[in-house]
């Protein structure tokens with residue numbers, strides 16, 4: 192029997208932003224209505240903004256039945272950098288010839304990420320990893336970022352993105368005297384809809400504790416320098432848990448493994464893989480992933496001085512670099528090889544220009560191949576963004592009755 196997923200469920204859901212504040216007041220339902228209005232304006236589409244979505248029981252239980260594709264095209268971001276103050280610059284200022292220098296932090300970056308995928312942005316220090324994560328998470332001043340970011344082909348309105356995504360910072364402030372379970376319960380009280388009963392919130396917290404692999408640490412206090420508590424890796428997973436309590440569609444993380452030993456880093460990324468596989472898009476910046484960690488990643492985006500130099504799966508790396516003329520020797524760590532080669536090229540007079548161009552040609556070739564092989568690159572199954580979001584959350588709440 193078809194099940195009716197009424198969107199008025201969504202109407203009653205208020206969400207909270209990353210700091211536990213009400214997310215700029217509109218509910219998810221209101222925002223979804225707004226998405227419908229954007230479509231109408233853009234396409235002349237007369238579809239009512241608030242439709243009742245019909246879904247069968249099978250489609251609700253089907254794993255990863257609702258695809259989400261985040262695409263970013265030609266992202267470019269520059270800032271004005273003040274010149275150092277010296278006699279020459281002072282003289283030029285006095286003559287009215289003083290000029291600030293423009294620094295390009297992101298230069299024509301395109302790519303995509305799909306639900307179920309764990310995507311890593313890699314590159315040397317200062318290559319623009321954090322800036323790209325910030326740009327995608329809408330944490331860059333409006334107007335200064337050029338290019339487009341879309342979800343399922345529809346441009347993401349910033350308020351909607353805020354509700355359906357989460358950004359995990361490196362150092363979340365946690366209360367040292369609370370246990371892991373209490374910390375997550377505290378987050379549930381603040382961030383889950385007010386309409387949720389206490390028992391629903393408890394169920395969500397218990398499911399999250401298992402997803403984060405924190406069952407054995409659930410009753411341990413967070414602790415601090417003076418009081419022994421959870422380990423660094425567990426602490427990082429608690430921070431992630433706080434930010435994903437509302438089951439975001441997109442999760443952004445800036446260097447989630449920094450400062451952790453390789454085993455703790457692996458466990459954090461394993462949790463991120465689990466989160467992705469439960470139906471989210473997970474994008475993170477990472478400095479130098481170990482060989483073991485690389486095995487968990489679905490897609491890599493290498494940057495060099497703000498430009499993309501490789502965009503593909505870890506399995507694509509050997510073919511890419513052998514086609515480029517620098518085959519990766521057997522048994523060599525592929526990411527280390529790539530990062531070393533990029534660093535080497537950066538030190539040459541031509542820089543990474545040839546690699547940037549080669550990557551562009553490679554992307555075009557891949558795109559042409561995919562379009563011929565699959566036909567449609569974005570398998571949204573005919574759902575509008577609004578319908579896909581509604582279905583995802585109805586499905587999510589269905590899990591915690």
Ligand SMILES: Nc1ncnc2c1ncn2[C@@H]1O[C@H](COP(=O)(O)OP(=O)(O)OP(=O)(O)O)[C@@H](O)[C@H]1O
Pocket residue numbers: 270272294296314315316317318319320321322323476478
């Ligand atoms: N507001 C800004 N003004 C000027 N330069 C900036 C600004 N923000 C970032 N940068 C510069 O942009 C470059 C990219 O910075 P970003 O933090 O994104 O690099 P990263 O790859 O994440 O580095 P790391 O691995 O060290 O964290 C750096 O050279 C940085 O100094």
